[in-house]
Amino acid sequence: MQSILVTGGAGFIGSNFVGMLMKRIPSVNVHVLDAFTYAGDRDNLPQWVLESPRFRLWYGDVCNPDIVGHLMEQVDTVIHFAAETHVARSIYDNSVFFKTDVLGTQVIANQVLRHRNRIKRFVHISTSEVYGTVASEPMTEEHPLDPMSPYASAKCGADRLVYSYWRTYDVPAVIIRPFNQYGPNQHLEKCIPRFVTSALTGSSITIHGDGSAARDWVYVRDTCRALIAALEAPLDDLLGEVINLGTGNASSVNTIANKIVELTGADPSLRENIADRPGQVLKHISSTDKARRLLGWEASTDLDSGLERTIAWYRDNEVWWRKREWMSSVTLTLGDGNTVQH
Numbered sequence: 001m002q003s004i005l006v007t008g009g010a011g012f013i014g015s016n017f018v019g020m021l022m023k024r025i026p027s028v029n030v031h032v033l034d035a036f037t038y039a040g041d042r043d044n045l046p047q048w049v050l051e052s053p054r055f056r057l058w059y060g061d062v063c064n065p066d067i068v069g070h071l072m073e074q075v076d077t078v079i080h081f082a083a084e085t086h087v088a089r090s091i092y093d094n095s096v097f098f099k100t101d102v103l104g105t106q107v108i109a110n111q112v113l114r115h116r117n118r119i120k121r122f123v124h125i126s127t128s129e130v131y132g133t134v135a136s137e138p139m140t141e142e143h144p145l146d147p148m149s150p151y152a153s154a155k156c157g158a159d160r161l162v163y164s165y166w167r168t169y170d171v172p173a174v175i176i177r178p179f180n181q182y183g184p185n186q187h188l189e190k191c192i193p194r195f196v197t198s199a200l201t202g203s204s205i206t207i208h209g210d211g212s213a214a215r216d217w218v219y220v221r222d223t224c225r226a227l228i229a230a231l232e233a234p235l236d237d238l239l240g241e242v243i244n245l246g247t248g249n250a251s252s253v254n255t256i257a258n259k260i261v262e263l264t265g266a267d268p269s270l271r272e273n274i275a276d277r278p279g280q281v282l283k284h285i286s287s288t289d290k291a292r293r294l295l296g297w298e299a300s301t302d303l304d305s306g307l308e309r310t311i312a313w314y315r316d317n318e319v320w321w322r323k324r325e326w327m328s329s330v331t332l333t334l335g336d337g338n339t340v341q342h
């Protein structure tokens with residue numbers, strides 16, 4: 001790999017990934033394409049990355065084939081993060097989710113196909129949300145697909161679209177399904193940053209439903225290590241494969257809220273249960289076998305130390321998150337006509 005296109009590289013996972021990639025592979029040139037939606041920010045990228053001669057930042061939409069095609073002429077590898085990513089926002093207004101997540105992925109896949117003589121590897125970032133609630137534990141890559149929100153269904157469409165381009169056109173695709181991420185640079189609309197910043201400001205820590213919904217929480221730097229492994233592992237082992245990235249452990253939202261209260265020293269009475277989110281996934285827990293076998297990867301950050309590091313980052317970066325506070329929740333209308341802030 002000499003030169004890589006990173007779509008959505010100014011978002012949460014993308015920005016963490018770019019910093020780690022450029023440190024670990026000093027020879028690689030990185031082109032980030034980002035539309036700078038409310039979720040993307042140039043400031044997410046470290047200053048040394050922005051100033052590096054190995055780095056170029058492009059403002060543009062993945063749905064635009066001219067821009068994407070132009071960038072594909074300059075790279076040999078593609079990793080596609082760009083997406084609308086918030087489940088609650090997809091319930092509130094799903095139109096842009098299908099445009100960016102499905103049609104944007106179609107544009108990326110079409111341009112990989114058009115430039116298949118140059119593009120050696122195409123890593124598509126999917127999500128564990130495609131599985132819906134766990135049917136059998138732990139969830140392997142063969143677990144049935146049962147997307148339960150517009151976000152999940154859009155990502156599921158994109159995931160299968162990329163797979164079909166491998167089957168039909170032989171594009172050099174690998175599909176990665178990360179489980180729930182947390183860490184620095186994550187928008188306040190997501191559960192852990194919302195809980196942390198609520199705890200730090202003494203605001204209500206609002207828990208959806210009874211808080212028993214459980215997820216496999218992965219610290220973002222562990223995920224970035226896995227993604228670098230997906231760029232470096234022998235291509236023949238990965239072509240057309242789907243790989244879960246999870247820890248193999250599940251913790252409930254109540255456990256997360258309790259740990260954050262404890263680690264920040266917040267008042268436990270800040271915890272407040274509100275109506276559950278429609279289309280809520282009850283449990284995710286990943287199998288770790290395939291990632292270990294194909295990428296030689298396993299998560300190394302336990303939940304307590306990941307949360308400690310995340311809390312420290314939000315404590316040190318109040319200016320960053322205060323700008324996003326107004327978008328930390330979305331108003332949803334439930335089936336009974338009542339509204340709830342999610």
Ligand SMILES: NC(=O)c1ccc[n+]([C@@H]2O[C@H](COP(=O)([O-])OP(=O)(O)OC[C@H]3O[C@@H](n4cnc5c(N)ncnc54)[C@H](O)[C@@H]3O)[C@@H](O)[C@H]2O)c1
Binds near residue numbers: 008009034082104155
């Ligand atoms: N955060 C998680 O827990 C999680 C878990 C599993 C998978 N994922 C997937 O990982 C990827 C990255 O997630 P994230 O949490 O970093 O998301 P994010 O919302 O923080 O960032 C998304 C980035 O994509 C950019 N973007 C959005 N629409 C675009 C468009 N049309 N053209 C170009 N850029 C556009 C945004 O500006 C932003 O920089 C997504 O594909 C997401 O589905 C996320």
